[in-house]
Amino acid sequence: MEVTRKPHLHQDWIDPHAYGIVKALQKNDFETYLVGGCVRDLLLNIHPKDFDIATMAHPPQVKRLIYMSFIIGKRFRLVLVKRDDQQYEVATFRREVKAEEHPEGVPFGDNVFGTPEEDALRRDFTINALFYDPIEEKLIDYVEGLKDIDTRTLRMIGEPDVRLVEDPIRILRGLRFSHKLGLTVEPGLREAMKRNAKELTRSVLPRRREEILKILRLAEPQVAILELFDLDILQHITPTLHDLLSSPERRDLFLEAFESLRAIVMDPNDTTQLFTWLTYSMYQAAVNAPSMREQPITIHDELFQRFMRDELGMYRFEQTVLTKSIDLLRLIQKTEEFKRRGERRQLAFMKNEGFKLAMRIAESDFLLTSAQSAFWRSAYARLSSELEVLEAEVKTKRRRRPRKPKRLGQVGDKGRTEDTDLPDEEEPVQDDDGGEEPEDLFEDIDGGPEDKRPS
Structure with missing residues (x-):
């Protein structure tokens, strides 16, 4: 474990509610840190939008210690803490489960708890596996993520081919992070993305949808789209767009339209x-x-x-x-x-x-x-x-048109002796000028x- 003090980190950017949750859990002897994207963004001088928390406390313990907290999820149980109009996710440290640890026919999901180091090693990229203790102002780094942030490098934790086959959506996440944060994809990871692009066809559509939306929210989404095309990844997400970009004529028209129509999006x-x-x-x-x-x-x-x-x-x-x-x-x-x-x-x-x-x-x-x-x-x-x-x-x-009454003798019709005259059609709708509605x-x-x- 490498513990690094980072005096230039924007401590004043840390959300006070997130700080308070960490402090309350640490006060009760549970190792607790800020984790993931918020730590990464703080180190990149980006103001974090969300603050996630990881702790040794199990969900029921967090719920008991933190007011306005709710246990959610089945496959991945965590605690959602509400403060004003903000929400904070508090997850217990987890670890990967080896195949031999799975009793036959018993699904474990992601609810196998572990240590901070085990939790870091199960994450996707080194830049997303950093922990920060806002109370002691300590950075906890098990995967040399700080070095990759300093060099602006996107690197996979573990063997890229194995990790991308485990979850093909990491291909899209990785390329999106590289464009959002200005990172260079490590060459070995980039080649693995190309080799395993076809694995995206077995990913579920809702997760691909979310990644497409996040790509469209980038400052220059067309650059990311073109890289997906160049790496032969796009054809496994949207073959229609891939076919269109395969024609130089239509690619130029698309890029011109995409740039000029940016004003359609008023609300990202x-x-x-x-x-x-x-x-x-x-x-x-x-x-x-x-x-x-x-x-x-x-x-x-x-x-x-x-x-x-x-x-x-x-x-x-x-x-x-x-x-x-x-x-x-x-x-x-x-x-x-x-x-x-x-x-x-x-x-x-x-x-x-x-x-x-x-x-x-x-x-x-x-x-x-x-x-x-x-x-x-x-x-x-x-x-x-x-x-x-x-x-x-x-x-x-x-x-x-009113409902036609039942004839005499039908079930539920007692005492009706004759049919009632009904209008054959609805009356025509009149327009504001007094005539029938024209085509x-x-x-x-x-x-x-x-x-x-x-x-």
Whole structure:
């Protein structure tokens, strides 16, 4: 074990609640440290967003000693401590379990407790295996992680081929860390990533989805995407994007669109915005490529639906909002048509779940003039207060067909002697001008033919 004092570490950046949790557990004779990403970031002069804690105390002991704490998880049991609007994860030191220690048919999961050193050796990269004692201001390093931080090197703990086959998602995590933190991937690890890239096909989609989202949150995600392509890793995550980048013509169009459409993402925590940025950039590259102009393509084509569903792991509601927003782009450019509609139709159009995102896309892609953008913003401000009552208004105008009563003699029908006359059809809905609803430009905005395609 190497213990290093680090006087230049930003002690004042340490969260006071995390400090207090460590102090309380140490006071009760449990070895406890800050661990992982927060220690790494402090040493790299990055203000940590989250503070994780590792301790010799078992979950029930932590729960007993720390107020507002809750044991969570099954496969990996840990304690979640709540302070104001923040949450802190407190995990017991764990160790790897050897095959011979597994009783046949009895799953251990990750709930085999160990020592701090055993816990460090089971982690993925050396830079993520450092412990820091904020009370004594000591750094505990079992894997020479501090040296790798000083040299900005990403190095795997253990044999890279073995560790990557254990968990192929480490390939994506490693490359993401290298771009996020400005690290050089150790040559042996880089070659192992290439050799084992195909193992990603057996990883579960939700974990790939999370890594894709984290890559899209990088300062320059296109650089990471291109490296994944160059290392022949991308084809095992998203073959659709790999095929697009394989064409120099479409690759250039994609990169140009991806850079210019960055403004779509107003909130990096909004997964729909992130996925829209990537998908619409691909869509633009496919539509505008000269070689594709004789093969009309839409966002509803199976190519894009499969990409969103099976490769990105988008949820159904994300896929629906993204698809509807792209459908609205041709309509959102026709402000004069919108002005001729009655107020109820205007409200319905702006209530469409894809409208706000369509505005982001249209403005980012320069599909609107400044006058059109100003018009839509003004219209939305004017009508937004009425959007909530739209559904109630529609219900009062549409009379639903009553249920036909049961005939005499049917089970549960006693005393009914005759059928009741029923209207054959619903009454037509009236628009704001007093006539029947006409077919018009905005009819397919909610439930039209294009919206009924399966996702």
